[in-house]
Amino acid sequence: MKFIISADDTGAAKEVVCNKGTDTSKQDAKQPTSITNFFTEPDATLKSRIVHLLSFNYQYIIATRLGGHVSVYDLNEEVEQEEKYKLLHDFELPVADDDKPIALAKIEILDSIIVAFESSKIFLIHIDDKFKFKPLEIQLPEYKPISAFTVNPEAENIIALGGKEHDLQIIQIFNKKINSTIFKKKNYEKEFQSTVIFKAKNVKNDHLDLRVPIWITNILFCKNNGNPGYKLITSTRYGQVRLYDTNEGKKPRKDYPVSQKPIVTLSFANEEQTELIITDTHSLMAKYTLEKIDEEAFKTNSASAGDIIRPVPKLLGKFTGGNTGATFAVQVYENIVAFAGLDRYLRVFDLESREILAKVYVGVEVSSLLILDDEDEDDEETKKRKREEEEDDEDLWNQLDTKKKTTSI
Numbered sequence: 001m002k003f004i005i006s007a008d009d010t011g012a013a014k015e016v017v018c019n020k021g022t023d024t025s026k027q028d029a030k031q032p033t034s035i036t037n038f039f040t041e042p043d044a045t046l047k048s049r050i051v052h053l054l055s056f057n058y059q060y061i062i063a064t065r066l067g068g069h070v071s072v073y074d075l076n077e078e079v080e081q082e083e084k085y086k087l088l089h090d091f092e093l094p095v096a097d098d099d100k101p102i103a104l105a106k107i108e109i110l111d112s113i114i115v116a117f118e119s120s121k122i123f124l125i126h127i128d129d130k131f132k133f134k135p136l137e138i139q140l141p142e143y144k145p146i147s148a149f150t151v152n153p154e155a156e157n158i159i160a161l162g163g164k165e166h167d168l169q170i171i172q173i174f175n176k177k178i179n180s181t182i183f184k185k186k187n188y189e190k191e192f193q194s195t196v197i198f199k200a201k202n203v204k205n206d207h208l209d210l211r212v213p214i215w216i217t218n219i220l221f222c223k224n225n226g227n228p229g230y231k232l233i234t235s236t237r238y239g240q241v242r243l244y245d246t247n248e249g250k251k252p253r254k255d256y257p258v259s260q261k262p263i264v265t266l267s268f269a270n271e272e273q274t275e276l277i278i279t280d281t282h283s284l285m286a287k288y289t290l291e292k293i294d295e296e297a298f299k300t301n302s303a304s305a306g307d308i309i310r311p312v313p314k315l316l317g318k319f320t321g322g323n324t325g326a327t328f329a330v331q332v333y334e335n336i337v338a339f340a341g342l343d344r345y346l347r348v349f350d351l352e353s354r355e356i357l358a359k360v361y362v363g364v365e366v367s368s369l370l371i372l373d374d375e376d377e378d379d380e381e382t383k384k385r386k387r388e389e390e391e392d393d394e395d396l397w398n399q400l401d402t403k404k405k406t407t408s409i
Contacts, residue, residue: 001348001357002373004039004061005329005340006050007364013039013050013063014362015085016346019376022358025322032360033377038085039063039073052104053370054113056127061085061370064101064115068093070125070135089131093123103149107156111180114138116149116161122173124192126183136189138173141196148234152221158197160232162216168200168244170230198230201250203242207308213238218266222273235263235278241313243290256312257298259284265330269337269351275316277337279327285320285339287354288313321347321356333371340366 003016015036023029039050039061048065056062061073070091079086095117103116112126120143126133146163157176162168173194182188203212215237222231229247236242239259242252261280269275269287276288290313297312325342332351340346342365348358 001336001371001376003338003346003348004053004370004372005346005362005364005366006053006063006368007037007362008049008367009364010037011049011065012037013053014364016360016362017377018358018360020348020357022360024361025359035360035362039071040087049367051101051367053368054104054106055370055372056106056113057111060088060127062104062113062127063368064104066100067097068095068099068101068117070104070113070115070123072127072131091125091131091135093121093135094137095119095121102147105149105151107151109156109179110182114151114159116146118145118147118163120144120146120161122149122159126180133183136192138192138194140171140194147237148216148219150219150221152230154221154224158221158230160219160221160230162200162214162219162234164215164237165213166216167202167214168198168216168219168232168234169196170198170232170246171196198246199250200244200252203252203255217263220266220268220273233266233276235266237262239263239280241266241276241278241288257310258288258312264326264328267330267332267337269332276313277319277330277332279330279339279341281326283323283325283327284318285323285327286318287316289316317354319347319349319354319356321345321349321359323347328367329369331369331371334374336371336374338369338371340369342366 001018004013006013015038017033021030022032048067050063050065052064054062059075061075063071072089074086074088099117099119101115101117105114107114112124115123120140122138123135124138125135144166146161149161152158157174158172160170171194174192178191182191206212216234217237218235220233224231232244234242239257239261241256241258243254244252259280261282263278263280265279267277269277274291279285292314293311294314295311296309298310323343327339327341329340331338335351336348337351338348344363346360346362349356
């Protein structure tokens with residue numbers, strides 16, 4: 001298995017190669033094949049940390065950094081070690097030094113990426129092999145701080161965003177009929193006009209008739225299979241998971257209090273999008289189902305209203321591996337899920353059974369990770385045996401070829 005994890009302490013990143021069964025907390029267990037530093041700074045004098053990592057078209061790894069840098073690295077594996085993950089280009093975006101990137105996403109139809117910042121500044125960058133494209137800032141209808149941003153995978157001209165006291169909005173940023181050829185035309189910038197197509201409304205007041213605060217931390221678009229409208233799931237700083245269907249109104253159709261801590265990440269756990277993986281700022285790493293609801297899972301007590309019982313998606317189980325502190329980096333890949341965060345461990349689990357497959361101390365705090373390969377690498381003995389088998393096969397074919405030529409003569 002191969003992973004890239006951000007090394008927040010150094011501003012670089014690390015490649016972690018390990019097999020299933022690796023556990024650095026046990027001396028007699030398997031140890032990682034390698035842990036190597038890569039992804040040097042665009043400017044060696046800086047220590048700007050990586051916030052997001054993205055694999056782009058199997059050619060590049062793209063990273064956002066604090067300070068407005070978007071760095072593009074070569075993903076070619078057939079190179080010498082010193083040339084591995086070579087920095088190919090660095091885009092410097094016109095943002096304030098303290099303006100943090102909150103999302104990095106692909107827009108495949110445009111061969112582009114989109115980067116969103118807390119300030120609501122959003123930049124589209126067309127990626128080609130010359131890296132001469134000037135990042136395009138997309139003007140939004142309003143500029144309020146955001147902490148969550150996503151692109152609709154079924155309609156990449158549609159985005160959703162939200163933040164602290166900035167309720168969910170769905171925005172169209174370009175006409176769905178255009179593709180990457182648009183960048184060959186003059187004045188292509190005019191094709192990128194943003195329009196708000198949905199504004200959510202807050203849930204009703206609480207049991208004390210007080211307004212419920214808004215602070216969105218994550219947004220997921222759900223599959224809609226060509227139906228009109230949009231379905232979305234959000235998480236909040238107040239531990240809530242909310243389900244929206246734009247066909248059913250502006251308020252969330254479901255509002256579940258999942259955690260008493262701020263929710264940090266929200267991911268789908270299956271293709272059907274009926275299961276969620278949630279992490280929070282404490283130690284929660286858990287899987288929930290939206291198909292079964294536990295009607296009495298969340299209980300609180302109010303002096304005025306007495307016991308308050310609210311339904312919550314059924315907990316399918318927690319991913320347990322001794323983790324402590326916030327988990328900022330989560331990726332689901334095929335049948336595995338990887339976690340990393342403040343406690344400096346990379347943990348890999350089987351997605352279905354939640355069995356821990358690998359536990360690697362990486363020595364740095366992690367804010368992002370990327371799974372490059374979920375297959376185990378062969379050890380030296382296995383590699384040697386395979387080379388010998390290949391050589392034997394080659395000798396056999398050579399003998400047969402020689403015999404065939406002799407017979408024909």
